[in-house]
Amino acid sequence: MIIDANMYWMPKNLFTDRSLLEKFIRTSCEYGVYAYEQNISETGKRQIVIEKPKGYQNLNYVENQYEMETQLQDMDEAGIDKAVLKIPGCQEWMSLELCKKFNDGMAEHVRLGKGRFNALAVVPPWGTQECIYELERCVYELGMTGVQLSAHYGDQYLDNEAFKPFFKKLNELELPAYIHHTPVPVQHNFVYDYNNLRRSYGRCADQAIAVGREIFSGMFEEFPHIKFIHSMLGGAFFSFMNLMFPQKAKKNEEVDRFKVDTEKMRGYLKNNIFFEMSHAEPWGDLQLECAIKILGADHVIFGTSYPVRRQWMLTGPDFIKNLAISEKEKDLILGENAKDIYKLDK
Numbered sequence: 001m002i003i004d005a006n007m008y009w010m011p012k013n014l015f016t017d018r019s020l021l022e023k024f025i026r027t028s029c030e031y032g033v034y035a036y037e038q039n040i041s042e043t044g045k046r047q048i049v050i051e052k053p054k055g056y057q058n059l060n061y062v063e064n065q066y067e068m069e070t071q072l073q074d075m076d077e078a079g080i081d082k083a084v085l086k087i088p089g090c091q092e093w094m095s096l097e098l099c100k101k102f103n104d105g106m107a108e109h110v111r112l113g114k115g116r117f118n119a120l121a122v123v124p125p126w127g128t129q130e131c132i133y134e135l136e137r138c139v140y141e142l143g144m145t146g147v148q149l150s151a152h153y154g155d156q157y158l159d160n161e162a163f164k165p166f167f168k169k170l171n172e173l174e175l176p177a178y179i180h181h182t183p184v185p186v187q188h189n190f191v192y193d194y195n196n197l198r199r200s201y202g203r204c205a206d207q208a209i210a211v212g213r214e215i216f217s218g219m220f221e222e223f224p225h226i227k228f229i230h231s232m233l234g235g236a237f238f239s240f241m242n243l244m245f246p247q248k249a250k251k252n253e254e255v256d257r258f259k260v261d262t263e264k265m266r267g268y269l270k271n272n273i274f275f276e277m278s279h280a281e282p283w284g285d286l287q288l289e290c291a292i293k294i295l296g297a298d299h300v301i302f303g304t305s306y307p308v309r310r311q312w313m314l315t316g317p318d319f320i321k322n323l324a325i326s327e328k329e330k331d332l333i334l335g336e337n338a339k340d341i342y343k344l345d346k
Helices: 018-029 068-078 096-112 129-140 161-173 195-217 232-239 262-272 285-295 310-314 316-321 327-341
Strands: 003-008 034-039 046-051 057-062 082-086 117-119 147-150 177-180 228-230 273-276
Touching: 003 068, 003 327, 018 034, 018 046, 018 096, 057 195, 068 310, 082 096, 082 177, 096 117, 096 129, 129 161, 195 228, 195 232, 195 262, 195 273, 228 232, 232 273, 232 285, 262 273, 310 316, 316 327
Parallel strands: 003 082, 082 117, 147 177, 177 228, 228 273
Antiparallel strands: 034 046, 046 057
16 A cells, blocks of 8 residues: 555635635734735636745645545556645644634545545644644544644744643544644744745754754653654754764763763654655655665655645655665555554554
8 A cells, every 4th residue: 555644635615715714814924924815827826825934935825736536636646545634834823713624624525535535633732621622523523543733833842841731642642743844943044045945944954953852852751652753854854863862982081072862862763753755756766765774664654745746746656666675665665654653544
């Protein structure tokens, strides 16, 4: 089974229901994000543009790009059996009211999808009674087997004390959490000026910071049953891993500047942190092979970010199949890992 563990979904009526559209735009603006609707002159379609800071685009939601019929056709062409639905990057500022509407819409999409879809709940992680109720509703009534979160909310990453009540519930439910990158990291003063530095590296920087904070904070000591699945390969976390968790010095040092319990940190990486690639092709074969070798094929998950670029889905499975890795490793990445973590066989 080939699973696209990162297919984006937005409600079809977002562009036709003015009340819903205005709430979506207003809520984002309340969170320090500038959002607006505009027509695309080349196609005549409408899109919602997300800017942060104002004047610098980070996300684009285009009308009619989330239709089930098109999704299924493209999945069939790519040879993808099942897709995990999540929303594209707006987890950070979604109100509970909007989350409920989106959860209902995703659940209906799954119901009509003839077994081809699974969905992850979107819930603000503040641990209020209402947020916990919505999480439980998504699990017990809507049948969702995971939750989707943002790498940070405002200027707080997920190791902040404010999120502990929510993670206590996740730990109790043993519910995996997909951690989506945000458009830019909390500190982005020197990233936003240039488009690809902002839209590509900015997301990676955000993820690498998030993963590092989660591990160094020791939060998984308190919540050992939580599994985080970070997008963008954790911001290429494989390239920093040995630097962050250096082996103990073999010779006596007058000053140990890198004190860290390497064994414990690597234990968190093994048990609690997983990495979704968020499209294979842009990484290139050498970088993906390197990531798989360092992180382990059992910790890397295939995802396409469809429909950000349709080609990434259509060519993605073959790209993985042509990597210089074993057939077992390919099976783990293309489906077995996602099936296990998100309990897709239940």
